[in-house]
Amino acid sequence: LFSVSFQLTMAATFGILYGLQGRGKLMLGKLKQRLLKPRRSTNKLLWPRRLLYSIAVLALVSLSAFVFTLPIIAHTFHRFSLWGPLTNLIYTPITGWLIMPLGFLGLLCIPFSSTLARGLLEAAAFFTEGVLTHLERLAALPATELQVATPSLIVIALWYLFWLLLLGKPWRYQWQMMAFGVPLFILLQVDRPWRQGVDATLLDVGDGLAAVFEVYQPGQPWSPRQVLLVDTGSAKACDSSLQPYLEHRGIEVIDALYISHWDEDHAGCVAFLQKHYPVKVLYSSYEPPPEMATDAAAIEIVRHGIEHDYGALQLSVLYPPPGALPRKSNDRSLVLHFSYDAAGSTTAPIRWLLPGDIERAAERVLLQNAPPAKRPLELLVAPHHGSRTSSSPDFVAHFRPKRVLISRRRQPSQRVMQRYERLGSQLHLTRHQGTLLWQVDSRGLSLKGYTCRPDSKPYNGWGVCP
Secondary structure (H helix, E strand, O other), rough: OOOOOHHHHHHHHHHHHHOOOHHHHHHHHHHHHHOOOHHHHHHHHHHHHHHHHHHHHHHHHHHHHHHHHHHHHHHHHHOOOOOOHHHHHHHHHHHHHHEEEEEEHHHHOOOHHHHHHHHHHHHHHHHHHHHHHHHHOOOOOOOOOEEEEOOOOOHHHHHHHHHHHOOOOOOOOOOHHHHHHHHHHHOOOOOOOOOEEEEEEEEOOOOOOOEEEEEEEOOOOOOOOEEEEEEEOOOOHHHHHHHHHHHOOOOEEOOOOOOOOOHHHHHOOOHHHHHOOOOOOEOOOOOOOOHOOOOOOHEEEEEEOEEEEEEEEEEEEOOOOOOOOOOOOOOHEEEEEEEOOOOOOOOEEEEEEEOOOOHHHHOOOOOOOOOOOOOOOOOOOHHHHHOOOOOOOOHHHHOOOOEEOOOOOOOOOOOHHHHOOOOOOOEEEEHHHHHHEEEEEEEEEEEEEEEEEOOOOOOOOOOOOO
């Protein structure tokens, strides 16, 4: 039941059987009556009409399979092809009437004649290779791979209800249903357009850091979301964590990329992102080293006092201060303070902090310039992955975070974790819970686990790891 192959097979089979009944049966009956009705003057030209009728049957089969598998494809693979029905129409007969029979006969002939069996199997392989070659050419056409965000379950249910009614027994409201289907098709490609607030995700990238923020503006449910990234993880995380998540969310453009510092575990995927995604602007506290192979011309240097406005989300740079930077790369890290204040909200702004890999010396400088903390932080990503070189007692006592996220595959420092626990902070570790999502809106901040291992199953739903 949880295998996508099984789901696609059952959806396609049901769609074909259902599509050939009801309205499909009526349409084919009328077409058959028009094309194949005996006429003395056209009896000799009956085969072209039979061919046309067979193509119509195949087209109905292809369309039925396409519309009943589309939600599963969009939900699991986050992309689909507008050429799907056409390729099914062309290659299904070749596969079902030629390649599969040849292969089946070849297997049957193995005990009796290895030469005949080899010839049949080689013929099946020859036609299979031809089909794959033509499919590769079709894959170069536009609209072959349209990326979509994960459709909600409500939209999926409405999609199936629409087609069940439309392809069911004939009734008089079919045109009204078709008019309803167009916006429904658009909804299938939009991930919760009514969403407001911030969806923030701390990816499980091992001993590194990568966080994705999707900002939806209050009162503007249909406006494009803004996508911010803080660090990218190491180069190994590009294919295993970062790219699958961006594809899952239907993210094609990155509005802002913040690199805390240029260590490989924080900036290893920058070149990959610049190559595969439009990155509008990249912020860092200093220029990248030559070995990072990034587009340095697109980097904007930011220091303490810089503020960026993303609607209801305000971002402030608390560290490093202007002037000369420390020699140690960890102590050059950007410290980013986020504050979400929805219009009309009666609660205080929701605040969280991403301090990169700053260590104790940088923490002392940060506390000298940081404003007094009137309220605890709602969330803190532990500096330097929870290492004992950071999270000094003064730093922890100043920010008093309610929740602490630790991005690390290895075990963090026990002393550091105890320091947070004594303040009553809730600890969340990617090594236990995997990728972590927190959602922020006018009601507050909620935190939940996502998936235990990003490389073991696709990103297909929020949940809590066992």
